[in-house]
Amino acid sequence: MTMIISINPATGQEIARYALDAAADVELKLDGAARAQACWKRSSMAERAALLRSVAAVLRAQRDSLAAIITSEMGKPIAEAEGEIEKSAWTCEFYAESGPAFVGDVPVPSSAADSRVVFDPLGVVLAVMPWNYPLWQFVRCAAPAIIAGNAVLLKHANNVPHSALEIERIFREAGAPQGLVSTLMIQAEQVASVLGDTRVAAVALTGSTAVGKIVASQAGSLMKKQVLELGGSDPFIVLADADLSLAAKTAVKARFSNTGQSCISAKRFIVENAIADEFVALFRAEAEKLKVGNPLDRSTTIGPMARANLRGELDGQVRRTIAAGARIVLGGKPIEGPGFFYAPTIIDQVTSGMPAAVEETFGPAAAIIRAANADAAIDIANETEFGLGAALWTSDLDRAYRLTRRIEAGAVFVNALVASDPRLPFGGIKQSGYGRELGEFGIREFTNVKTVWFGQAA
Known part of the structure; x- marks a missing residue:
């Protein structure tokens, strides 16, 4: 299959066809994400917060058109699609306001002259996302990851390709550096090779338990951090x-x-x-x-x-x-x-x-x-x-x-x-996955929780 085909579930009719990324396209996006993250990790918290506030503004300004895309691709009632966009905007604003404190230095009393815990970004996070909340599922992963200093590569479900491309456009229009947020137009079987690339540091997946186990085994064999939000009953x-x-x-x-x-x-x-x-x-x-x-x-x-x-x-x-x-x-x-x-x-x-x-x-x-x-x-x-x-x-x-x-x-x-x-951690246990998204706990999932110890001066 060389194209991704979008089908309107309310009619069963084809909406559009989208070209898959060639190997050279994937390489450019991987390289772009790594380069963007190398700069972004040195950005100030004020810059990161400003980007998320800008994303929220773009989402709200374009709510009607974005909601129509979501509804046409996966079928949810239009009022619910509009609510999804509002929730995504709110989450961006929440992390712009609260995120800097969540990943600020935490002093810890000890026998050192000074000891503290700091939170460094991991790098490029691969986000493998589902179709049921095309914008919200990505934003709840990306907003905390970005405020923490990471870049995000999106592999979206292939029945919502227009939504996937809109996500990259929204961040670019909001002022995100080139490559900080990119959409990979690839098939599911290509995820393993992207995850295996040394420029990818971690993976977040929302999807079925069966798919989660596959991605978890791949990431585990590579010793890469995972957050998995899977099925539920x-x-x-x-x-x-x-x-x-x-x-x-x-x-x-x-x-x-x-x-x-x-x-x-x-x-x-x-x-x-x-x-x-x-x-x-x-x-x-x-x-x-x-x-x-x-x-x-x-x-x-x-x-x-x-x-x-x-x-x-x-x-x-x-x-x-x-x-x-x-x-x-x-x-x-x-x-x-x-x-x-x-x-x-x-x-x-x-x-x-x-x-x-x-x-x-x-x-x-x-x-x-x-x-x-x-x-x-x-x-x-x-x-x-x-x-x-x-x-x-x-x-x-x-x-x-x-x-x-x-x-x-x-x-x-x-x-x-x-x-x-967004104010509270979200995630499951047993076959529903592990790790947490959202809240203070979610933002720290894709950081290196580092101890810094200062001994007495000589």
Whole structure:
């Protein structure tokens, strides 16, 4: 394949074709990134912060056109695409304001005349990014990496090539030095050779667990730093004393935003038996308010799935779960006609071992799992190979805190929607990956945490 083909998932029609980078193009981008980073690491924090503020300004000024590109390439409703751009701009501004302090020297009392921890940039970071949040996923990696003094090479998912090229243009228009942020138009199988280049110091990947393991093994064999944000099967735990109306409304957002195509979407709704029937009825009533349709129409709340094969995989998971004994409450099938639409789906009576309970369902399908009590609900929540996010709904906040410490996940939200926030670290455990993005911890992932010790003067 010599071209990357962009398909509109709402119509199934081709949008455009893009040429792949030749070997000479890849070499120029690698060399440019290394040269840019060699200068950038000597730049002042004021210069780095100014660049990120400029990127935020460009994002906001061009919000409408950028949102239209995102929606046409991967299908999310236009209002959600606009929200993605705003979140990206906010993240740039956050790191412009807070990043310098996060990587400032930290004095540490010791027997030395002076001892401190400093944070030096690693170099060129390869960012291997997914299609579901084409701008945000990259910005949450790049903003902290850049403020820390690194350069970033982007290998984006090949179903969002226009978004990938726009990212490079945005940074260039904002005043980034040539090569500091570059987009590689390459195939997935070429990632290994780029990662193996001595000019690349580290890799950040957001994607499936299967792909994460491949990249991790490659990076590990090269002794290169990795941050991996992988799959998830997030539990949404509803205890008997929860505000069921609010929980049901939030459950719809947690499962069906971005057409359910998010690693931190709630996927398993674990509900105490005593209130399960009531919750399912409320959940269904709220889900029935969703409007499936043209994602460029502002009244649409569910767009198409991003690709035909993804819709096929989800439908197979739903069918296998029903065959195993679960019950369809809502939806449960593809929507006929052009595009890759799938009906918002709720499956009740899901039990351990069924596909919807053990596999990551990356689309608009929610699995209801009933639990005898709170302890059983926590056990079911942890009965997964994943550990990205979790939500817990209860009115007893003292008990909630105790239960959060038992939930195996990188983040637990009580009576709230699980979401990434630039002020807080984000990442998972188990098969959901390792390392952290965002917050103070995320910015330090791609630095050399160096001890500097001054002995007594002679």
